[in-house]
Amino acid sequence: MEVIFQDRRILVAVKPAGVLSTDEPGGMPELIRAYLGDDKACVRTVHRLDQTVSGLMVFARSRAAAGILSGQVREHGMGKEYLAVIHGAPEKPEGTLRDLLLRDKNTRCTRVAAEPGKDVKEAILHYRVLETRDELSLVHIKLETGRTHQIRVQFSSRGLPLWGDKRYGISDGGEQIALWSVRLYVEHPETGEKMTFFRLPPWEGIWSRFQAPEF
Numbered sequence: 775m776e777v778i779f780q781d782r783r784i785l786v787a788v789k790p791a792g793v794l795s796t797d798e799p800g801g802m803p804e805l806i807r808a809y810l811g812d813d814k815a816c817v818r819t820v821h822r823l824d825q826t827v828s829g830l831m832v833f834a835r836s837r838a839a840a841g842i843l844s845g846q847v848r849e850h851g852m853g854k855e856y857l858a859v860i861h862g863a864p865e866k867p868e869g870t871l872r873d874l875l876l877r878d879k880n881t882r883c884t885r886v887a888a889e890p891g892k893d894v895k896e897a898i899l900h901y902r903v904l905e906t907r908d909e910l911s912l913v914h915i916k917l918e919t920g921r922t923h924q925i926r927v928q929f930s931s932r933g934l935p936l937w938g939d940k941r942y943g944i945s946d947g948g949e950q951i952a953l954w955s956v957r958l959y960v961e962h963p964e965t966g967e968k969m970t971f972f973r974l975p976p977w978e979g980i981w982s983r984f985q986a987p988e989f
Contacts, residue, residue: 775809778830778971783839783964785817786832786971791950795822795831806833820844821852824923829856829955830971834963842963847920853959856915859937859952859980860929863911868902871928875921883941884923886931897921899928905984910937912984925953937980952980
């Protein structure tokens with residue numbers, strides 16, 4: 775467990791791949807309580823990363839803080855940036871992807887919808903290709919919306935699946951999906967201070983095929 779920042783209202787940590795974001799056995803709140811040495815500590819999830827995805831998450835340390843941070847998520851006041859490795863390269867080195875996404879509750883998969891309808895939500899992200907090598911691209915992504923599996927589906931639907939994404943892409947020898955929450959922007963729920971947190975993934979495995987980016 776790597777904790778980037780903590781005080782009495784928030785805690786920012788790196789979520790490992792394979793760990794759930796939510797408060798259930800083995801989930802991040804439980805791991806954080808173990809880190810704090812207090813199994814009754816208030817640790818609340820206010821946003822999520824897919825179980826297979828790694829990187830920065832912020833957690834609330836009180837009910838009031840959770841309400842404020844959840845409001846920031848709803849109103850797009852919490853900024854989220856990612857790094858991803860995709861197969862291929864977009865036609866343009868940078869741009870915006872806009873889609874209508876439908877979440878299928880039965881299959882627990884998300885897909886691009888042809889037109890508006892019930893449970894269809896707009897998804898917007900902005901991307902910039904940092905490097906392309908050996909038919910793979912390292913991409914920096916800024917989310918404008920936060921739909922379930924949004925990044926994975928928006929790129930996969932364009933024939934650019936993420937490395938290691940078995941659900942929406944292709945198998946890559948069993949390696950972990952190459953999607954990392956690299957930067958978070960939040961307003962502190964008590965002080966209102968605008969805070970930025972940044973952490974690159976361990977530069978090994980698929981990431982090491984590229985030069986580590988400088989931000």
